[in-house]
Amino acid sequence: MADLEPGANGNGADLNSQPQVSILAQYVKDLSVENPSAPQVYSWQIQPQLDVQFNLNVQDAGESVHEVTLKFDISAKSDNGAHFVVDLSYAGLFAIQNVPQEAMPPFLLIEAPRLLFPFARQVISDAVSSMGFPPLMLDPIDFASAYMAQIEAQQQQGLNGNDQPNPTEV
Template identity: 55%
Template sequence: MAEQETGANPGEPLPNGADTAPSVGVISQYVKDLSFENPSAPAIYSQQGQPQIDVQFNIGANQVGDDVHEVVLKIEVKAEMEGQTAFLVDLSYGGLFAMRNIPEEHVQPFMLAEAPRILFPFARRIVADAIRDGGFQPLLLEPIDFASLYEQQLAAHQEQQGMAGTDMGQA
C-alpha cells in the first residue's frame, strides 16, 4: 500500500499545492537595544508638574534570509521639566517574520505597516516599564495607525518623485 505525502516531514511538499499559498508568521520578537537615562536624578524627583514629552518613531526593515525579514521598531522618548531632562528612553524592538509566497508588491506594505502594528504593543509595555522602573509615572503610548502613516509617506514620496521628474523635464 503506497503512503500518501502529507508534508508532515521537513522538506516534503505539502498536499494540494499548499506550499504555494501565501503565508506570514512571527518567528521571534526581541529587544535589540534598550537604554534608559535619568541624568537629573535625584533633583528631578523634587520638581512638581508634568514633564513635556517628545516621542519619536522609526521603522527599519531588511531581509535577513530566504523568506525571513527583520523589522525594527525604534522608539525614542525624551521628557523635560523646567529645562532639565527628566528621562530619556531609547528602544529598538525587533521582530523576525517568515514570509512565503508573498507577491513583491505586498512585502514592503507588510514590513512597514502591518509588522510594526504587531510589534507595537510589546514595545509599548517595555517603554512603560522602563519609565516606571526609573521612578516616574509609566507612559502609555497611544496606539499608532502604522498603515495610515505608511500610506502618507508613500504618497509624499510619490509626489516628491513626480516633482523631481517635472523639474528634470524642464531643463
C-alpha cells in the first residue's frame, strides 16, 4: 500500500486544487405581501387568475463569492379585483473555488437557483397562507431550459448584430 502525502488525493493532485462549492448563507432579501381587497376578497366566489413571473440575478459578493437572487412577482386577480400580490427576492451566497470559468454560468444560473428554489417556494407558500388563502405551491422551474433559452436568444441577437444581454440574468 502506497503512502499518500497529507493534502493529496489518490492520484497525487492537491485537494486544494479540486473544485469546491459551498452555500455560505441563504436569506429573504426582500418580501412584500399585499392583500389589497381584504376583507371583501374572502366572500368572493370566483377563482383568480394567477400570474407568476421570475427573474434571476447573479452578482459578485466578494472574492470567489457570488450572490444568486431569485425574484418572484406573483399576483392573483379576478374580475372582482386583486386577491393578493407577493413579491419575493430570495438569495444565496455561494463560495466557489477552482471551478473552470466556462462552468461558472451553468452553475450560477442552473444549479444555484435549483438549490434555492424549494426554500423560496416555502416562503411564498407561507406568505400566501398567512393572508388567509390556501397555500400556493409553485411548480418546479426548469432552470436548465431557461438557461438554454437565454443562450439561444444571445446567439440570435449576436447574429442580428445587437448588443448581448448580461449572461448572468435570466
